Amino acid sequence: MHKLTRGRIDRFLGTYASEAKTLDLGAASGEHRRHFPNSTSVDISPARKPDVVGDAHHIPFPDASFERVVCAEMLEHADDPRQVVAEIQRVLVQGGIAVLTTRFAFPVHDAPGDYWRFTPYGLKKLFAGFEIIELTSDGGPFMALAIQLQRIFFQSDVRGGKVTKGILYLIALLFSHLDWLIVRSYADINRSAPEAHLLSAGVFIAARKK
Numbered sequence: 001m002h003k004l005t006r007g008r009i010d011r012f013l014g015t016y017a018s019e020a021k022t023l024d025l026g027a028a029s030g031e032h033r034r035h036f037p038n039s040t041s042v043d044i045s046p047a048r049k050p051d052v053v054g055d056a057h058h059i060p061f062p063d064a065s066f067e068r069v070v071c072a073e074m075l076e077h078a079d080d081p082r083q084v085v086a087e088i089q090r091v092l093v094q095g096g097i098a099v100l101t102t103r104f105a106f107p108v109h110d111a112p113g114d115y116w117r118f119t120p121y122g123l124k125k126l127f128a129g130f131e132i133i134e135l136t137s138d139g140g141p142f143m144a145l146a147i148q149l150q151r152i153f154f155q156s157d158v159r160g161g162k163v164t165k166g167i168l169y170l171i172a173l174l175f176s177h178l179d180w181l182i183v184r185s186y187a188d189i190n191r192s193a194p195e196a197h198l199l200s201a202g203v204f205i206a207a208r209k210k
Contacts, residue, residue: 003150004139004143004146004147004150004172004176004201005147005201008138008139008204009101009204012204013032013035013036013072014035015134016035016068016097016099016206018035018067018068019037019038020036020038020066020067020068021065021066021067021068022038022039022040022066022067022068022069022070023039023040023059023061023068023069023070023091024039024040024070024072025041025042025056025059025069025070025071025074025084025088026042026043026044026056026071026073026077027041027042027043027048027050027070028041028048028050029041029048029049029051031072032070032072035070036070039070040052042056042060044056056071056074056084056087057078057079057080057083057084059087059088059090059091062091063090063091064091064092064093064094064096065091066091066093066096067093067097068092068096068097069088069091069092069096069097069099070099070100071084071088071099071101072100073102073103074102075102075116075118076103076106076114076116076117076118077110077113077115078115078116079115081116081118081126082126085098085126085127088100089129089130089209093209094209094210095208095209096209097133097206097208097209098127098130098205098206099205100204100205100206100207101138101202101203101204101205102202103117103201103202103203104118104138104144104199104201104202104203105144105200105201106147106201106202107148107151107152107155109151109155118203119203120135120197120203123135123205127205127207129209129210130207130208130209130210131207131209131210132205132207133206133208134204134205134206135203136203136204136205137196137200137202137203137204138201138202138203139176139201139202140179140182140199140200141179141182141185141198141199141200142176142177142179142181143175143176143179143201144200144201145175146171146173146174146176147201149171149172150168150169150172152168153165153168153172185198186198
């Protein structure tokens with residue numbers, strides 16, 4: 001079963017595809033070059049074979065070096081997300097665009113270097129110095145549950161072995177198609193205010209440097 005998150009991440013990045021000079025932060029060499037052909041990847045791990053080995057907290061490029069910065073599925077693994085976003089802002093030219101995806105309701109992964117989860121409101125705070133172009137969820141509540149189930153059988157040994165995993169697979173597949181059932185969501189159990197981002201597996205943001 002393919003990862004339920006992968007296709008939507010790729011589509012979001014594709015929305016902002018560009019031939020502009022791009023920094024691909026926290027990525028292996030060529031990982032997103034289909035969308036950003038003029039990209040340079042930076043990752044702290046030499047094992048991932050980035051174009052440049054470097055720390056996102058101290059990006060090894062001068063101010064205003066890039067027209068785009070892509071940061072896909074890395075921010076939850078950063079020691080200091082505020083510092084990373086400040087560095088993204090620093091290396092962008094004025095009017096440059098940051099494209100970032102990260103996790104909201106999601107199991108522990110790539111431990112022990114998994115530190116944070118972000119609501120849409122948390123990302124708004126982190127990107128307060130930017131003009132937000134788009135802020136969207138990685139699926140809705142039922143998709144989030146489907147992804148949780150999928151990660152359980154990806155990352156667990158379960159009683160019943162393949163039979164149990166097959167049942168979980170079918171439940172996850174069913175849940176992944178049920179977000180249409182939700183007509184309206186609310187920010188609290190008293191239903192005092194509508195809430196568009198009640199629960200999702202992740203949050204995606206595109207923001208322009210002012």
